[in-house]
Amino acid sequence: TQLLEQSPQFLSIQEGENLTVYxxxxxxxxxxxxxxxxPGEGPVLLVTVVTGGEVKKxxxxxxxxxDARKDSSLHITAAQPGDTGLYLCAANPPMYSGxxxxxxxxxxxxxLIIQP
Amino acid sequence: xxxxxxTPRHLVMGMTNKxxxxxxxxxxxxxxxxxxxxxxxPLELMFVYSLEERVENNSxxxxxxxxxxxxxxxxxxLHTLQPEDSALYLCAxxxxxxxxxxxxxxDEQFFGPGxxxxxx
Numbered sequence: 056t057q058l059l060e061q062s063p064q065f066l067s068i069q070e071g072e073n074l075t076v077y078x079x080x081x082x083x084x085x086x087x088x089x090x091x092x093x094p095g096e097g098p099v100l101l102v103t104v105v106t107g108g109e110v111k112k113x114x115x116x117x118x119x120x121x122d123a124r125k126d127s128s129l130h131i132t133a134a135q136p137g138d139t140g141l142y143l144c145a146a147n148p149p150m151y152s153g154x155x156x157x158x159x160x161x162x163x164x165x166x167l168i169i170q171p
Numbered sequence: 172x173x174x175x176x177x178t179p180r181h182l183v184m185g186m187t188n189k190x191x192x193x194x195x196x197x198x199x200x201x202x203x204x205x206x207x208x209x210x211x212x213p214l215e216l217m218f219v220y221s222l223e224e225r226v227e228n229n230s231x232x233x234x235x236x237x238x239x240x241x242x243x244x245x246x247x248x249l250h251t252l253q254p255e256d257s258a259l260y261l262c263a264x265x266x267x268x269x270x271x272x273x274x275x276x277x278d279e280q281f282f283g284p285g286x287x288x289x290x291x
Contacts, residue, residue, distance in 0.1 A: 059213070088279065097261050097282030098214075099173065143214070158204050158216030158227065159280060 058082060059144055059162035067168040071133055076165040078144030079126045085147060087127050088159070089118055092141040134169045141166050174198040175283035177262050183289045184252065192247040192286045194262030202267040203245040204280065205237060208259040220245060221267045252290045259285045 060079045068074055078087065086105045090098035102111050104120035104127060111118045115138075117130040131138055145159040175196045184190050196203060205217040219227040220239040234256075236248040245262055263280040 090282075095287075096284050097173065097175070097263070099282070100279055103279055145214075158206070158219050159214075160216070161214035163211070163213045 058160050059146060061142075061144060061162035061165050063165060064163065065166045065168075067170065068134060070135060070169055070171050073130070073132050074134055074167070075128055075130045076142055076167070077126065077128050078162055080146075081125065083124050085124070087120060087124075087144060087146045089127070089129055090143040090145060092143060092164070093139075098141075098143055134167075136169045136171050139167060139169050173281045173283065175262060175264055175281050177260075177283035177286050179286060180284065181287045181289075183291065184249070185291050186252060186254070188249075188252075190249045192249070192260055192262075192288075194245040194247075194283055196243055196245075196262075196264035196281070196283075198264055198266075198281060200264040200266045200281070201242050202265045203239060203242075204263040204265075205245065205247050206261040206263065206282075208261055208285070209257075214261070218247075249288075252288075254290050257288055257290045259287050261285045 058080055062077050066074060086103055088103045089101045091101055092098040102113055102118045104111060104118055107120060107124045108122045109120045115132045119128050121127060127144060129142060141164045143161050143164045145161045147159060178193045182190060202221040204219050207215045207217055217231045218225060218237040223239050223242055234251050238246040238248060247260060262283040265280045
């Protein structure tokens with residue numbers, strides 16, 4: 056069982072349409088991050104959400120953290136071809152191991168294609 | 172440009188070869204990471220270095236050997252790999268808040284472009 060479940064896995068839509076992708080878990084997180092990865096590149100951080108119920112906007116992208124801090128969504132308004140990429144959610148594991156740096160746990164991602 | 176560079180960008184090696192991947196960060200961060208990204212699987216954390224000390228191994232096979240000579244450089248030494256080790260290897264860095272901030276500080280990581288490794 057994956058810690059972070061992302062859906063849908065693949066999404067192909069026309070330019071100008073709206074879309075929402077989801078990141079769900081049965082675990083509670085102190086924070087959750089969204090990254091976008093383009094072919095041949097590493098993931099680039101888009102946003103970090105920390106507070107339950109928090110909503111953050113980044114131009115046409117709206118990120119929401121669930122009230123219980125177990126899930127998150129990313130909504131894109133009027134999608135453009137430049138939005139094409141792999142969208143990854145990531146979080147610090149819920150188990151506390153005593154401090155220090157932690158790597159992130161990632162979902163499998165949503166492959167998004169915006170067709171002109 | 173994220174401030175994290177990786178070389179080489181592409182590597183093809185045989186199962187008996189020895190090679191090394193290099194990562195350098197120009198962000199002044201004190202923690203560095205190796206991740207493996209395979210098709211149809213989530214990004215997998217391999218190694219974590221904080222303040223140049225390894226803090227997590229994550230049950231990675233011994234044919235992968237990390238080295239962190241200073242806070243700006245990270246290596247991944249490869250030896251007798253298997254074809255299933257073919258993947259994109261990503262390096263990342265972050266500023267570790269340490270024990271005082273614990274889990275409150277989000278672990279925001281900056282990734283390099285990756286090395287695409289093919290093992291024949």
